[in-house]
Amino acid sequence: MSGEPRCSLPRLSVEIAGVKFRNPVIAASGTFGYGGEYEGALDTAALGGICTKGLTVDPRSGNAGLRLWETPSGLLNSIGLENPGIAAFIEQELPRLRALGPVVIANLSGGSIDEYRRGAEMLDASSVDMIELNISCPNVKSGGISFGLDAESAASVVTPVRAACGKPLIVKLSPAAPDLAAVALACVRGGADALSLVNTFRGMAIDIQRRRPVFDNVTAGLSGPAIRPIALRMVWELYEKVDVPIIGLGGIASAEDAIEFLMAGAAAVQVGSATFARPETMTQIIAGLESFMRENNIEALASFNLRRKK
């Protein structure tokens, strides 16, 4: 197209719920610790955002037995939300995490509505930029059924968390919900500013030599490239149903993968297991997005969305 200026600096920046990200690439919860562990292996300062490991009010020591099991193009994990508790996170981990540069997103988990609410209060008083609410935790009071499986339970967590915390709120959805759209809408009505999708899928493995399930808890969370087409489909379908930004995740391991999610309507992406497979994945995705945009004359991220309102 002669006469049209080639864009020399593609704009990777995006704003979600009022928070500015320098680029749409965010480290997923549970895969990046508190930001310092991967220092040196990649340029962590270049990331758009970092989601902390799932935090609970009370410290949790995590699950006994095996916690990891590789699968074809993926990983089963049953960590058990091992974390030092929110108070220790704020005091010991947050200052270093803040200093790194990317947007700080605290992933809030809990076993009861009261624990979620107290956690939200504590994080509200801290310097984290956003909260990502993990509603896939089992509700101890309902015999361990995940809060995120139906609209009413999901709302019962989101509403008090919203009331307790003024910070921008992302709700991370469980892909196991029979009616995901209903859960999503309930979260938005309850006050979610954005949604992230997907959390891990429930899977399992059996050790055929020992003749028993690999994990003490029998089932575990499946992540990695194997789940990507399903995660992408869920983001595509949810986009039509909600008005808030969706952060897409599930097996993203390359710039091409990330672009698929942006085209499906995701405002940003998270990268999880791929960082284990290749520590520089996220910085390579950022570079890959830049070159794709330059080569295809795309000036801003919003242009990727195939269904954007013109």
Add this chain to the structure above:
Amino acid sequence: MKAEKRSLLCRLRSKRALAGGIALLDFEWPFTPPSAGQFFMVKPARTSVFLARPLSAAASGEGTVSFLAAARGRGTAELISMTAGEEALLTGPLGNGWAAFLPKDAAKPVLLLSGGIGAAPLAAAGAELRRTSVHFDFLAGFRRGADGESILSSLGIEAGRALIVSEDGGGRPNGKRGLVTDFLDPQNYSAVFACGPEAMLRSAVLLCRKAGTRCFVSLEARMACGVGACRGCAVPARDGAYRRCCSDGPVFDGEDVFFER
């Protein structure tokens, strides 16, 4: 002093196939060398598996790092079938290593106690100790003595320097038959440094506990990140908490990780 970790595709300079599905892999590594007992996460560029595998560094040279790998599953089988010139993603150096636990001087010698490819990180410990005035014995267990002989030789350990103990009693010059821990007398040593199968480590810790000799063990665990981020490599500790094998370890005080509940 721990080197900062890096992640880089590195060329395999050479591979030496040893008996029993074991190989010595020598990679280019342009960054700070690992300290004795540290490990790397290693994944061939051409691979069918998702995750890298943790491999302890053997004694390393200028601009290179080498590993002993044993084919235990698909990932390690791919590693030992790499050929010179191919590349692998190396992330490291990782872990605490032996450094904090090796004595600078000692009234009594220390013992390096290995099982199978556990000889590699202990060879690195030996290289470190040679720079001090601390004497050490090396007790190396293997299934087949002759395999042990070639493994130790590939690690640069001269014949006779280590006592080889094996199921078949082979291994020149003076291989013995039995369990390597049958030949462990902790009273002779100020400390024992051990790496090998868990059952061997457990026996060593118990024998050392009875004799009042400190025993430091290098553990293995399934790993995803290898840097302390994912908490997947949890090792139960005496105080009820979990240690991260990759970053709180892999070297631990045996008393911390072998205990009766």
